[in-house]
Amino acid sequence: MPPNRNGLVVHTSLLFDPIQKAFLENVSIHINHQTGAIVRLHHRSTPDLPSPLRKDDIDLRGKVVLPGFVDSHTHIFLSSDKERFHSHQMRDQSPIERTVRATNHARAALLAGYTTYRDLGTEALGNADASLRDCVNRGLTPGPRLFVATEALASSGGYEVRTENKLCRGSSLGLSLPRAADIADGVDGVRAAVRRRVGEGADVIKFYADYRRRVMRFPPDIPGPGGQVLFPPDRRERNPAVVLFSQEEMDAIVKEARLADVPVAAHAAETSTALMAARAGVTTVEHVFVDSAGVMGELVEELVRQKTIWVPTLATAEEGFDEGKFETCKVAVKRAFDGGVRLAAGGDAGVFNHGLNSREMEIMIEAGIPVEDVLVAGTYTGWHACGGDACGFRFGWWDEGNRADIVALETDPRKDAKALRKVSFVMKDGRVWKRDGRPVDMIAATQWPEELISMSSGPDSSDGSAGPASERASLEGPTFPLLSIRCSKNSTPAASDIGWETDSFGV
């Protein structure tokens, strides 16, 4: 075998292959440093390796190695709802704070093994996700490879940061709030909106096929006297999801996106709306928590027929629903899987803390979906959700030329229900970001050129405690003081303070 002069070799003893849906033994992965891509894989005849290993080679024997995880539904600019409700974040936090938080989210996700994010909307921060994506791609900050939606599309009045203090839209009467979606109506209007998103740098088009837009009819309760609607409707849900776009509009969104070779994600709380989106030919349907119309069977058939991927966001259902409704969601996803629907893992991270993304895959396993299929949902199918080859990269499985995205777990997910939380190694584009369970190289420090520090005859060199050389050494420390990732289960829900919309669950 010819030597791999520009790269390194990652040696494994147990490697998951999403294409074969199988765990393989004794595979070594050859990686090119320059391109960040896999050069080739080869099967060793024994678990043994030549001793000593080459300097840059990595021994992951004894661990479970997988392609880097793909999260198919995230919001990098949102922090946990339970720390502060998302519409309050959109209303109150400065763009700077939200951006700083997003860079922390990106680090947390990468260290949790997520080398790719399909990020579905900035939530009132315009095209900031495209800029953050570019910063990651330029190596300015660590994070998953981002495929972004910029602003989601919604019809008039469909998706907003709402307030009762607004007498007339567009006037100076009442508060002015950032827009939360690119508003578009009619076939020509939605086509124009898709063109705008593509022009602004979107990798994926997201639209709200339905949303609970009637919230202001019976506004959420406000603490204190006089803050509650005394007799809310008792014959139907107070704020049900309603359709935002006609079939013709959904069809037009997909047709226009296809002209630009961009995948389409449809937010749909209801099966009936997901059915419309699937008929339109969307790449993915998101959520689909409720089957008011009793068309789940029909939806499953349509998803299979259209090869539509379902991203069920079970992790956000767990956060927001009672046990009974959450159980219903799990049962529905399992039935769809049994019926042949392709699933991608995307939990809606941002509603809960980034870094806890693997909860989605855990719930899928708890729902009865085989571990191997869940790992496919968290890798290979995620690549398809990003548009497949149309996204410009290959990742999520093993092949020559694919991105060198590699994750290693301490334990085997077939035996340990918490294995996906035990990420000990992360490589993205051939660069190591986590090793032996610790962050590596998370901070980019300016360094003195070698020729300026090779001679040290000045007074600072006498005790070795000061001067450029020791300063450089201190900058080379491998760890970065990451903000602690707080499990949202232990957090206190933010109170609704002055009557802003608080029940717009599912973003």
Ligand SMILES: [Zn+2]
């Ligand atoms: Zn979302």
